[in-house]
Amino acid sequence: MTEPAPATVAEAQAIWDRTVASARKELLAHRYAADPALLAQGQYFLGNLETVAFNMYVAPRQQYPAFYTQSFFMPFELSWGTQNPDFLNHNAFIDGARTYRIWGNAKGSYWTTIQAMTGFWGDEKMAQLGQIDFDDIPIAENGDFEIFMGPNPPADTKGKTWLKLDPAAHNVMLAVREVYMDWESTRIVDLHIETLDRDADAPMWFDEQELAKRIAKGAKFIEFAWRFSSGQMDKAKASPPVNSFVMPSGATEVGGNPVAAYVPMQFEVAPDEALIIAMTPIEARYWGFQTASVWGQTNDYSYHQSSLNAEQAKVDSDGKVRLVLSLSDPGVPNWLDPVGVGTGSVLLRWYKAKGTAVPETQLVPLAELRRHLPRDTPTVTPAERAEQLKARARASLRRFKQ
DSSP states (O other): OOOOOOSSHHHHHHHHHHHHHHHHHHHHHSGGGGSHHHHHHHHHHHHHHHHHHIIIIISOOTTSOOOBSSSSOOSSSSOOTTOOTTEEEEEEEEOTTSOEEEEEEOTTOOEEEEEEEEOOTTSSOOEEEEEEETTSSOOOTTSEEEEEEESSOOSOOTTOEEEEOOTTOSOEEEEEEEEOSSTTTOOOOEEEEEESSOOTTOOSSOOHHHHHHHHHHHHHHHHHHHHHHTTGGGTTSOOOOTTOOOOOBOOGGGTOOTTEEEEEEEEEOOTTEEEEEEEOOOEEEEEEEEEEOTTSOBOOOSSSOOEEETTTSOBOTTSOEEEEEOSSOOSSTTEEOOTTOSEEEEEEEEEEEESOOOOEEEEEEGGGGGGGSOTTOOOOOHHHHHHHHHHHHHHHHHTTTO
16 A cells, blocks of 8 residues: 655655664664674665665656766765666656657767666656667667657657657656776767657746655665665575575566676675686676675775676686686786675676576685686786776776766
8 A cells, every 4th residue: 555645845854764764773783784894884875875865766857857877876986786887877767748859879889778667666666668779779870869758659650769658657767778898998878868848837846745755755765775785675585605696587676677687696705715706608798797795885896896797807718707706816817806895795797698607606715716727817917907907997987077
């Protein structure tokens, strides 16, 4: 049963405050709270969720849409939901009863998708409306593209990309995932959106009732995101073994891309240990590994090699990819840096894959690592790593205009 929306901002703010207080109480009682590093990550995470909740539910004007790249995900500052280091996420919020035009230029980009969802984690209903794959739409030789969305198709649909919206869904989230494989050479997509039939008197400022409703929805987002990230969503499932990947699954019920699969692992690695992750590469439009905190905060990927994709990872002479997760640099090309905390998660995800895979793992003493790797595994010197990280930071932050 749907609860009635609060009538005043004061009522809504009280809901927000109770939600945050309840999550903080659960955090302090959580099994990870005994570890000061994990507790500090959790405290940061709750503050992060408040920022994202405001940006996602209170701030958007659905008839005055824009694609935001810094309101929900940042390389470190806003990190939740295990966002992908190889993606630039653009998010827009629109009204399903209105008609929109999306246009821009994709020249030099690798691959992009636009996923439309009725609502998200703070809404009473969340469902997939559809997806646009840039592999399947007309793109001009110069890179120009044009997309229309709305409850009714354009008068002339010939040669036009069209996605039907639900006119009863007044908070439709557009999630654009712009994929970077070669961080240095991939170009940023030029992306714009406009409302074609906006109300002439559509308000920019909200009245108290509307603002209260949005604040209450933001509180629901905080509650859902906390429950999802603290493990409460899967209480019926057995805890996965540490340092082992589990079978791949989809995640469309929580907003995951319908053409993606997700293969997670919880890890625990001591300072004198290394975890070898081995996989025969699969054929896919995209695949990549990343590290994150136990709360699903993607580790900093600009200044640390905390992720590797199919373009970045070195393939060994036997055709396998071997990554090494360790707290200190092991001097191998495929180091996966957990960024100073030995307890966290690794997520492998792929898109539009042919086949499936579950990586194998082996925990070994760090001092004996070379004995467990191919003899021809190259050595990366500290100076070489420093140069690699400088280039990585420049390429990553370029996406965010930094």
